[in-house]
């Protein structure tokens with residue numbers, strides 16, 4: 267990884283070159299040079315996710331698998347979506363920035379979803395992701411899906427916040443017939459095999475550096491969670507965050523880069 271100072275702002279142009287599954291991937295990322303909260307790197311994590319998903323889709327294509335996801339097909343948007351703490355706060359900002367009456371409409375959908383989850387007896391468990399054992403996640407996710415609760419941002423079966431959608435949503439692409447997504451099982455729905463799992467990496471990075479330590483937050487509880495958990499995290503230099511993120515992603519220690527001259 268190399269970094270070049272940008273003259274007009276305290277940003278570094280970081281360049282990462284990776285070879286993944288035989289494909290060369292070059293990422294150029296503006297990274298804040300100084301003390302930075304992890305939340306400020308969310309745009310960078312989105313770019314990384316999109317780049318790695320593109321490689322993954324190309325890999326699938328070479329294996330004869332085509333992505334069957336289409337605009338207007340929102341079955342997966344009734345699933346339990348795990349997001350990072352920084353994403354929950356970002357979604358709250360997105361909602362708060364909406365003009366009225368849209369903001370109230372979206373907030374009302376979150377409230378209605380919460381009531382449905384309470385009626386189904388799922389709400390309290392969902393509020394405590396640290397209590398989940400690994401083996402609980404899939405059965406709980408099935409129970410959740412059976413409630414048929416649409417994501418509050420789903421409109422006409424499409425994502426109404428597409429540019430702001432969470433990392434997990436960006437990574438979820440299926441290669442099995444779209445009709446199977448209405449009643450998914452582990453056997454009937456297959457996803458594009460990801461070459462690198464950015465969403466999961468960001469969640470764990472976030473949890474480790476957060477005073478709350480939530481391994482994930484359910485998208486459907488993002489607003490209440492963000493309301494109750496202000497960002498009290500410690501900043502660190504942007505390049506240190508990026509090195510740690512790539513180290514976790516790849517399983518290799520990323521050395522500190524010397525500035526290019």
Ligand code: SF4
Pocket residue numbers: 342343344347417418419420421424425426427428431432435
């Ligand atoms: S944020 Fe968008 S893509 Fe993600 S679950 Fe909600 S509607 Fe679907």
